[in-house]
Amino acid sequence: MAEDITDVVENVTTHMDLLRFATAGSVDDGKSTLIGRLLLDSKSIFEDQLEAVETTSKGKGYDYTDLALLTDGLRSEREQGITIDVAYRYFATPKRKFIIADTPGHVQYTRNMVTGASTADLGLVLVDARQGLTEQSRRHAVILSLLRVPHLVLAVNKMDLVDYSEEVFTKIHDEFTQFATKLSIPDLTVIPISALAGDNVVNRSEAMSWYSGPTLLHHLENVHVASDRDLIDARFPVQYVVRPKSDEFHDYRGYAGQVAGGVMKPGDEVVVLPSGMTSKIAGIDLFDQEITEAYPPMSVTVRLEDDVDVSRGDMIARVKNAPSPSQDIDAMVCWMTTTPLKNRQKLAIKHTTRTARAMVKDIQYRLDVNTLHRDQEAGELGVNEIGRVQLRTTVPLLSDSYSKNRTTGSFILIDEGTGVTVGAGMIL
Incomplete structure (x- = not known):
């Protein structure tokens, strides 16, 4: 069994090239600017998008390109200079694809932050190096802990405004690490950055030679998330019963859904809940091909050997490992x-x-x-x-x-x- 799980973890790692992460932190800590910098330096912005942002920045009298405009899409967000709704952005590098949820920092938008972080593999909390840890920084760390986000990165931003001081970074690092001991945070990484100048975001900073850790993008590309999913307890909530109305597939009956946990293979003995009827998996289909195993978060169609009563809302699980x-x-x-x-x-x-x-x-x-x-x-x-x-x-x-x-x-x-x-x- 242990060897099977190891094989699946390696298999998931091979195919699992997507990382979902959510940004959090106090207002004006630079979350939207950081995402803009990631998009810009990873060559994930079209020329017309960059030109539009540069034009808007000059129109406001800025002597720099306001990268936050790449994510703050609502008019009210641009007028107030804050993030209100959750903004999702997509980009990719040769190593991995990313979905970013840029979440608000205000207390009154906590629900938006919960929504954006609920599906995240990693939480990215920003703090302003000048301000240090604030009440909102701690609050968002607590929420990420409650949501069981398995990986947390504390990005100490605006290091350029404190002369890239190692002493300032160390103080914030130690204070947050001590606070994190009260929370359920399995993996914590602290990185000093400057989103506006680009230090340690994609490219390593020459101004912070005292820092020997990874850049932010390098960490995002290499953080291991495959083993975060439950690969032991098989859980398959049935979403739809597939019964094609054609002569070619007249006898086909499958159950479509997304694997929520565990590994499922043809021949496995399973139980359908809540009825308690048992059967074996006859086959697993992915699009138009039959596959030998399914694991989270794959969306597949499962076929059973017996014609048991299965409908939407039921769950397929292992006979000796089923939820109560x-x-x-x-x-x-x-x-x-x-x-x-x-x-x-x-x-x-x-x-x-x-x-x-x-x-x-x-x-x-x-x-x-x-x-x-x-x-x-x-x-x-x-x-x-x-x-x-x-x-x-x-x-x-x-x-x-x-x-x-x-x-x-x-x-x-x-x-x-x-x-x-x-x-x-x-x-x-």
Whole structure:
């Protein structure tokens, strides 16, 4: 079994050339400028885009190109000079493809930051070298820790404004490292940079010869993320039943979805939940070809040897390693709407591909993400607040803890009247 997992990790590493990372930090720490610098120096910007940014920068009277304009796309963002919504940007190098989520720094946009970081493999927290660690820097580190983002980079930005001082960098490095010991951060890297000047972003800085670590892009290209996924506990939420209406595939019956955990191979004995019916995997199809194994985050179609009753919302798992169905959910919830979350409130809940109704049994405490204080007297959660909530669902959910599997351990809460997503949860 151990050899099988090792082979799969190597296989995932070979094909897994995508890194999702989210930026976070205080307002004006230079998140959007840093992303602009990454795009510019990695040759990922078209000439007309750069010309438009240069023209806009000159129109504002800048004596430099405002790289933040490459990501701050909303008019209100450009007018205020802040990031409001999550801006997604895509670029690639010969080693890896990247999806960047540029998240806001303001307290009132915490929900946007949670949205952008929820699928990230790596969190990039920026601090201004002149300001040091701020309340917002700590808050975003806490949120990234709650979201179980496995890799964290602290980028000490604007080193050019403190004369590239090693002493300033060391002070921030030591202070943040000590703070991180209170959090669940498996992998922490600290890099001194200047996004505006380009020091240690893509190219190594000659002004900081005292720093011997990697540049930011080198670290992003080489950080190992394949083993972060659960390759032991097989989880396959069924999204769609495939029954082609053609004579050629008259007897074809497959179950399409995205592998949420573990490794699945033809011949594996599996159980379909919640019915409990067992069968074996007859084959796994990827597009128009049959493959020998499937692992996260592949989207595939699974065929079973027996005609068991399987529909959307069901889950295929290993017979001796299946999640226990439960209607009682204990979770950390980030509330995302101005109408507060209260006890006895009824909502719709979407977990993997299954949708049900839920009622709030108890709000145990509200978490102060700045101090980690638990307010057990809180009777409700307001917009952008995070707290521990107990829910009761109308049907059992097939879940794992969020620390074990970020896909089967998460859910969203939906207002039944409007259909709007009002909360995001991480199962404890």
